[in-house]
Amino acid sequence: MKIQEIREIIKLVDNSSINEFSYEFDGVKVKMKKNSAGSAQPSATVQPQVAEEPAQAPAPAAPKQAEPTQAAPTEQPVQTETAEPAGASNEDLHKILSPMVGTFYQSPSPEDDPYVAVGTKVSSDQVVCIVEAMKLFNEIEAEVDGEIAEILVKDGQLVEYGQPLFLVKAN
Structure with missing residues (x-):
């Protein structure tokens, strides 16, 4: 650089x-x-x-x-501490982490339904949310096949790099 x-x-x-x-x-x-x-x-x-x-x-x-x-x-x-509470009780669950600092959105637009909810079956290449950073909307994929066990952040919330967004019960 x-x-x-x-x-x-x-x-x-x-x-x-x-x-x-x-x-x-x-x-x-x-x-x-x-x-x-x-x-x-x-x-x-x-x-x-x-x-x-x-x-x-x-x-x-x-x-x-x-x-x-x-x-x-x-x-x-500090980021590790944020990840520990969810991981401590559910070590068998896969964490979908934020790849960047930005704003978390559950749906492609405010009037659309969320990409996923708790209990939704997902495939590894399925989009589960969007993280907006500097006016760019980045689709985040599930990374594993499984079922959404928990959504760890709220719609419109600012997220940090590496922050867990979802817990997925992998198949």
């Missing part, structure tokens, strides 16, 4: 109503979180094979880069 691309992402996040943004590609992970003043603070985490490029990337963006980099590892356990 080039420094100019990161700068453009920072500008987009600053000019939007998004408070937190996460992007991962090719072993490079960029997380931005707006501070109380409303400006984005980037942090980057990388796999060992690309350690030099991301370390240089966030440098021109903000003088407080050390704080977000330190905060990134503490954010991941």
Whole structure:
């Protein structure tokens, strides 16, 4: 990822109503979180094979880069904690996770019926919901054949990357 691309992402996040943004590609992970003043603070985490490029990337963006980099590892356990309560009682259920930060929608439009409800039989390639991120509507598929056991989020709710959306009793 080039420094100019990161700068453009920072500008987009600053000019939007998004408070937190996460992007991962090719072993490079960029997380931005707006501070109380409303400006984005980037942090980057990388796999060992690309350690030099991301370390240089966030440098021109903000003088407080050390704080977000330190905060990134503490954010991941928070996501894990969110996933634990559902998984602790239903370990045999498959979790459909959000692949991105965005807004969860149960149906293609407000006047349409939801894609699935509790008890609905689903196939692995069946669309179960939409996650809207930056005006793009991303269809989320079931990933496994089975039956929807529980819907973990409400329609219109903001969801985080990796947050469980559904529990599916796999066939």
